[in-house]
Amino acid sequence: MSPDLHRLIDGIIGSINESVLPQLNDEFARGQLFSALYLLSELQLRADWGQGWLREHLAIHEAAFNAVRAAGPTATAGLPPPPFDALGDETSVPRLLALRDAADRWLCDIQRWLDATPAGAPRDAVAQAVSQALKAQAALELRLTPKPAYSKVAKG
Secondary structure, eight states: OHHHHHHHHHHHHHIEEEEIIIGGGOOHHHHHHHHHHHHHHHHHTTTOSSSSHHHHHHHHHHHHHHHHHHTOOOHHOOOOOOOOOTTOOOOOOOHHHHHHHHHHHHHHHHHHHHHSSSOSHHHHHHHHHHHHHHHHHHHHHHHHSSOOGGGGGGGO
């Protein structure tokens, strides 16, 4: 997304927060406007054509792949192979999104495999790798989620 579009969205959000939201007395209208602000913030984040956030997400997957491989062949017997080994210099956002989705499906497959596999040292190493990946993904999403000013939504 161009810097001009970022500034435009920031300006819209700022104007609504500073000028419109404080003037609304109807709680339903305030809630609707707050939802619109949140969606604008989310749009600004997700429509970013930069690859930084997507590459961060894929780096989490790569770390999970490596941690599962490090558990050894005994631990990984019967596991589906990861969808990719390393990202390299891939620059196509649609391709990066497809790799992210494939890696997420792989983590889901691993979780199903974990459910069907008895506890033990090799299985536990894989479970720990998946757990760390899921925690890292959640932390990344929390960091990227817009933080609206709740104080401006509540009157009083």
